[in-house]
Amino acid sequence: MVRRVTSSPLTMLGLFIVVIILIAALFAPAIATHSPTEVDLVSKLEAPSAEHYFGTDEVGRDIFSRIIYGTRISLRIGLLVVLIAFPIGTILGAIAGYAGGRIDQVIMRITDVFLSFPGIILAMSIAAALGPSIENVMLALAATWWPWYTRIVRSSVMSIKHSEFIEASRALGANPFRILFKEVIPNSIAPATIQASLDLGFVILSAAGLSFIGLGAQPPSPEWGAMLANSREILREAWWAATFPGLAILFTVLGFNLLGDGLNDVMDPKQR
Amino acid sequence: MALLEVSNLKQHFTTKKGFLGEKTIVKAVDGVSITIEEGKTLGVVGESGCGKSSLGRSILRLVEPTEGSIKFEGEEIVGMSAKRLKELRKEMQIVFQDPYASLNPRRTVRQILEAPLIIHGVGDKRERKELIENLSGKIGLRKEQLSNYPHEFSGGQRQRIGIARALALNPKLIIADEPVSALDVSVQSQVLNLMLELQQEMNLSYMFISHDLSVVQHISDKVAVMYLGKVVEIADVGKVYDTPMHPYTQALLSALPVPDPTRIRSRIILQGDLPSPSNPPSGCTFHTRCPMATKECAEIVPPLEEKAPGHFAACIHV
Numbered sequence: 001m002v003r004r005v006t007s008s009p010l011t012m013l014g015l016f017i018v019v020i021i022l023i024a025a026l027f028a029p030a031i032a033t034h035s036p037t038e039v040d041l042v043s044k045l046e047a048p049s050a051e052h053y054f055g056t057d058e059v060g061r062d063i064f065s066r067i068i069y070g071t072r073i074s075l076r077i078g079l080l081v082v083l084i085a086f087p088i089g090t091i092l093g094a095i096a097g098y099a100g101g102r103i104d105q106v107i108m109r110i111t112d113v114f115l116s117f118p119g120i121i122l123a124m125s126i127a128a129a130l131g132p133s134i135e136n137v138m139l140a141l142a143a144t145w146w147p148w149y150t151r152i153v154r155s156s157v158m159s160i161k162h163s164e165f166i167e168a169s170r171a172l173g174a175n176p177f178r179i180l181f182k183e184v185i186p187n188s189i190a191p192a193t194i195q196a197s198l199d200l201g202f203v204i205l206s207a208a209g210l211s212f213i214g215l216g217a218q219p220p221s222p223e224w225g226a227m228l229a230n231s232r233e234i235l236r237e238a239w240w241a242a243t244f245p246g247l248a249i250l251f252t253v254l255g256f257n258l259l260g261d262g263l264n265d266v267m268d269p270k271q272r
Numbered sequence: 273m274a275l276l277e278v279s280n281l282k283q284h285f286t287t288k289k290g291f292l293g294e295k296t297i298v299k300a301v302d303g304v305s306i307t308i309e310e311g312k313t314l315g316v317v318g319e320s321g322c323g324k325s326s327l328g329r330s331i332l333r334l335v336e337p338t339e340g341s342i343k344f345e346g347e348e349i350v351g352m353s354a355k356r357l358k359e360l361r362k363e364m365q366i367v368f369q370d371p372y373a374s375l376n377p378r379r380t381v382r383q384i385l386e387a388p389l390i391i392h393g394v395g396d397k398r399e400r401k402e403l404i405e406n407l408s409g410k411i412g413l414r415k416e417q418l419s420n421y422p423h424e425f426s427g428g429q430r431q432r433i434g435i436a437r438a439l440a441l442n443p444k445l446i447i448a449d450e451p452v453s454a455l456d457v458s459v460q461s462q463v464l465n466l467m468l469e470l471q472q473e474m475n476l477s478y479m480f481i482s483h484d485l486s487v488v489q490h491i492s493d494k495v496a497v498m499y500l501g502k503v504v505e506i507a508d509v510g511k512v513y514d515t516p517m518h519p520y521t522q523a524l525l526s527a528l529p530v531p532d533p534t535r536i537r538s539r540i541i542l543q544g545d546l547p548s549p550s551n552p553p554s555g556c557t558f559h560t561r562c563p564m565a566t567k568e569c570a571e572i573v574p575p576l577e578e579k580a581p582g583h584f585a586a587c588i589h590v
Contacts, residue, residue, distance in 0.1 A: 163373050163374075164368040164369070164370055164373040164374035165373065165374050165375055165376040165377075167329075167334055167366075167368070167374075168366065168368060168374055168375075168434075168437065169376075169387065170334055171332055171334060171361060171365060171366045172361060172365070172387060172388045172391050172392075172437075172441075173357075173358040173361035173362075173391050173392065174387070174391050175391075178391065182376075182379075182387070183376055186376075186378045186379075187376065187377065187378055
């Protein structure tokens with residue numbers, strides 16, 4: 001399995017980026033050169049230099065340090081949203097696919113309702129209704145994300161539910177709970193796990209988007225989307241204030257996508 | 273008392289066609305009566321689609337029978353409570369056709385064999401370990417192989433694992449649904465011989481479902497021939513193979529290769545395809561393809577009658 005990861009250069013690049021982001025998040029205080037929130041009006045809007053690698057913003061905060069601390073916020077959002085949405089979606093999808101009939105109908109119609117809104121609009125309205133904060137953005141994103149896993153898991157459950165090993169389990173007298181968790185879910189979860197690793201990037205992107213329009217992280221929090229929003233007005237004088245948070249988002253999303261795609265090839269147990 | 277007594281079992285499936293749902297009823301099993309004695313093997317043969325697999329699944333209540341009665345050691349299974357049914361599952365098990373589909377690819381052999389013991393709360397961890405190792409010895413698996421995954425084994429080995437899983441709870445009856453059809457001929461005999469050895473050792477009864485007449489002849493004590501959801505002939509294996517009565521059985525057996533070059537083979541070729549079980553022919557369902565069919569055959573449903581001592585057939589011309 002390790003060899004299959006290392007043999008693909010793109011997967012390795014994805015892994016490399018993700019590891020760098022993890023290191024940045026874990027050791028943020030050691031890596032950051034300045035405080036992420038300390039205002040220093042004397043050195044405001046300074047261009048990138050040896051003192052301030054990525055320059056400073058309109059109130060003199062060090063952009064490099066803010067981006068490093070921002071990895072913590074973004075990773076936390078990505079992980080928590082996926083960790084909430086994934087189990088909910090998986091379990092509902094597995095129940096819908098395995099039970100079929102009316103239970104399937106009810107679960108999938110609810111799923112359809114959620115999917116019939118554009119995700120970001122739904123998340124916006126939830127976040128706006130709950131009030132702007134990081135926690136509410138996470139709730140809003142989790143609420144819009146689970147239906148995708150439900151659909152993926154349901155369809156893979158449907159394709160295996162008539163397998164003989166599941167029938168064998170029924171013949172042995174296993175209860176539906178055991179069949180669902182020991183037989184059905186382990187064999188239908190792989191496509192959804194891959195989707196989840198891809199989604200880490202997309203969730204971070206969406207959260208940045210919500211923060212950009214003012215529904216997520218509030219100043220002075222070093223959240224990348226919020227930083228982008230702030231730098232909008234000073235784009236002409238200070239290109240660096242928008243460029244570096246933007247690049248941070250770009251590389252994070254790219255890293256998780258490349259890694260997710262690579263995992264896609266590796267997760268098949270028959271190729272182990 | 274017979275170990276298993278099935279009488280007038282019917283297994284009908286309703287399928288909806290199209291958007292507006294025109295319902296059709298498929299009579300997969302239509303009034304089958306069979307018995308299996310302790311320690312004996314009943315072979316069930318027939319073309320694919322004749323309902324032999326549905327019969328097996330129906331007996332185990334993997335699908336709910338539509339009508340009829342299934343008695344295991346005198347106890348009625350149809351309509352039995354879920355709790356009692358779970359108890360009874362220890363006594364009757366199934367071995368599947370496809371050894372690649374019947375084992376969960378994400379569990380080790382040890383986990384697969386432990387599952388029946390856990391489900392029925394047999395022993396503690398150490399006792400279960402011992403039982404599993406004992407079981408794997410019976411099917412010729414080394415202890416180290418227990419931590420391997422199914423895909424690391426050959427078809428024959430996998431099928432033996434499937435048999436071990438079925439045997440884990442010391443059942444009395446095994447329904448073997450085409451257990452060797454998916455295997456190479458050389459491996460088939462290994463698995464068959466293993467099944468015969470285990471039968472002797474554990475006093476097992478088998479219901480052996482197959483479309484392979486030679487395999488059935490080798491393993492069975494009694495044979496039931498099925499056509500379109502009905503048993504058309506049932507008797508001891510010797511009687512069915514030496515003096516087949518029903519024209520369908522005769523046609524099937526005439527296709528069997530005989531290792532005797534001097535014997536002239538008169539092969540009976542059946543015309544047409546197996547009719548759809550959702551729209552079976554009137555009267556005797558075999559009359560559309562029967563070389564002996566007369567006008568009455570389209571009208572009279574032939575009952576399964578004892579035509580000679582211990583030899584039952586369903587044909588008005590015998």
